[in-house]
Amino acid sequence: AQSVTQPDIHITVSEGASLELRCNYSYGATPYLFWYVQSPGQGLQLLLKYFSGDTLVQGIKGFEAEFKRSQSSFNLRKPSVHWSDAAEYFCAVGALRNSGGSNYKLTFGKGTLLTVNP
């Protein structure tokens, strides 16, 4: 069964500093990886996703993530954090149904809460 580990429960950075949020996954096949963000009172919003091809993927709001198969990692990065980036970030791996079809379910990590200091 697939699983996702986000080792950092809470990270605090200063505005303008760089950010890296860690994500490790376990999945028996080619992983389909996602990062979602949740602001207070909001739903989960997709930041970026990786299916295949270039292992460095660009997302919205200036975020990027790098897939490293050898390390089973999909870390999220941003070169300069803004106060509005304060939120909870979730890494997820997608799994198709064994019986086929295009339906997939997401398995999430526990999330990393990001606090941004002025």
Place this chain on the structure above:
Amino acid sequence: EPEVTQTPSHQVTQMGQEVILRCVPISNHLYFYWYRQILGQKVEFLVSFYNNEISEKSEIFDDQFSVERPDGSNFTLKIRSTKLEDSAMYFCASVTEWVWETQYFGPGTRLLVL
């Protein structure tokens, strides 16, 4: 931009009562999901729904849970007899039928069972 909506945003109920959580998926989406997040824990998959039937369900989704698409727009999750451990944030999501398209999530319903 189209969005998934959920009602109510918060619900408090007594143990043993039935609750119905409602979702309006994005109009051209065909797959619908419920996930839940118990406080401090991971977001967990509950069930997926396609073509008016359950496509896949997790071990959590036992006989106390049911889903329905009663009309062309709503998608509901019913918990027949709530337990204390059902207290959680429940998220609805929807996606088109194309493989690996983005699942769009609603803002969630926070359910508290007393």
